[in-house]
Amino acid sequence: MKLLKSVALGSAAAIVMMSGAQAADLPGAEPVEYVKVCDAYGAGFFYIPGTDTCLQIGGLVRFELTGVADRHGDDDDASRTGFRTRTRLWFDARTDTEYGALRTFVRMQFQKDSGSPGSLGQTTGLDGDDFLFDQAYVQFAGLTAGVTDSFWDFKPYPTFAIPFVSDRTLPALAYTAKFGDVSASVSLEDKTYRYRESANAQPNAGQTMPDIVANLRVKQGWGEAQLSGVASRINPMKNFADPITGERGGDNGWGWGVQAGFKLNLPTANTSDAKGDFLWAQAAYTDGVGLSYNGVGDQNFGSGRTQNIANFNLQRDYLLIGGETEKTRAFSANLGVLHYWSPKWRSALHATYIDVDYRRVDADWRTGALIGNLIWTPVKKLDIGAELSYINNMKKSQVAYKGTSDDDAFVGRLRVQRDF
Incomplete structure (x- = not known):
């Protein structure tokens, strides 16, 4: 038995030695480099092999089914449903330098909408400002360049529906200075992305200059707050007839706007993953810079080709009246709260509200809405929720509605979303 055991061990040793010698003779053999975790920028980052760059990859898949029941006039009831499927995939690459982190961020988005009488069946979002990629920017030493969130926006709203608050990604060149928990930014932003549709862009002789946006922001343990301002150059085309007034001409000028908002973290014992209750409030006043700065046209309560009844109101940044440019004034406000009943x-x-004033034309309108939802997270990063919105046109644009009675609508939405 001992002799047999010795022979077996000797044979095994010989095979191992021969295998090692043959492996050593293989050309081009290199040691395996395993992916290493990068903890410098938070969870989910890893080093790209062979570099000192950290990369995070993430995304989501979202499905929505939306139903709308609204009333146009006393006896004209309408209802419709729509579907939307959206997917996002993002890449966040960061490298430490002597000037701080060098960051490149790309977020790709694909979307398909279907449903709604009168539509062309289905769309893939090819005509949107966020198809294929809705963000792609570089950040370095305070500089931000590329397609990113507008520096005007303050949007930690807690609902599926976008309330009357700006929610835009657009080309921008910005600089941000940080002083501890406080930051100050100034940004040059592409104003053509603020037009809701081509009809709103026609009175402008191209983009003579981008919008000038600035903000002051603070973020601490209690929450965050932001003050934003914007200045926008108005340049009507001299040979263009205003579709509302029929007049031509109009003087050049400047539009402006200001916005303030805060998010207050609330104490709760029912949270997980560092999430918690919060209260969010925001208000904005604009004068001629564009209604998108108040959130008009940013999808609002629609989804899957359903419509927001506020879209039937007149939506123009300014009108040409008596050879003058009459700037549209608008005020919007929001108040929302999120509560965790359990993890x-x-x-x-x-609650969301907007008031639009056209001054010398009987086209003013006011709209408000109440939104409520309930969301179940059975496992981490999977949300299944339902939301109900009630929208009321408190005052309607007589140019669009021709004196019909106030409209209201109920919008219900089901959403399933998986983040990864």
């Missing part, structure tokens, strides 16, 4: 259940309640 797996949360809900939000939100």
Whole structure:
């Protein structure tokens, strides 16, 4: 037995030695380099092999089914449903330098909408400002260059529906200075991305200059707050007839706007993953810079080709009247709260309001809405939720509605979303 055991061990040793010698003779053999975790920028980052750059990859898949029941006039009831499927995939690459982190961020988006009488069946979002990629920018030493969130926006709203608050990604060149928990930014932003549709762009002789946006922001343990301002150059085309007034001409000028908002973290014992209850409030006043700065046209309560009844109101940044440019004034306000009933259940309640003033034309309108939802998270990063919105046109644009009675609508939405 001992002799047999010795022979077996000797044979095994010989095979190992021969295999090692043959492996050593293989040309081009290199040591395996395993992916290493990068903890310098938070969870989910890893080093790209062979570099000192950290990369995070993430994304989501979202499905929505939306139903709308609205009333146009006393007896004209309408209802419709729509579907939307959206997917996002993002890449966040960061490298430490002597000037701080060098960051490149790309977020790709694909979307398909279908449903709604009168539509062309289905769309893939090819005509949107966020198809294929809705963000792609570089950040270095305070500089931000590329397609990113507008530096005007302050949007930690807790609902599926976008309330009357700006929610835009657009080309921008910005600089941000940080002083501890406080930051100050100034940005040159592409104003053509603020037009809701081509009809709103026609009175402008191209983009003579980008919008000038600035903000002051603070973020601490209690929450965050932001003050934003914008100045926009108005340049009507001299040979263009205003579709509302029929007049031509109009003087050049400047539009402006200001916005303030805060998010207050609330104490709760029902949270997980560092999430918690919060209260969010925001208000904005604009004078001629564009209604998108108040959130008009940023999808609002529609989804899957359903429509927001506020879209039937007149939506123009200014009108040409008596050879003058009459700037549109608008005020919008929001108040919302998010509460976790348990680590797996949360809900939000939100109120939103907008008042649009056209001064010398009987086209003013006001709209408000109440939004509530309930969301179940059975496992981490999976949300299944339902939301109900009630929208009311408190005052309607007589140019668009021709004196019909006030309209209101109920919008219900089901959403399933998986983040990864």
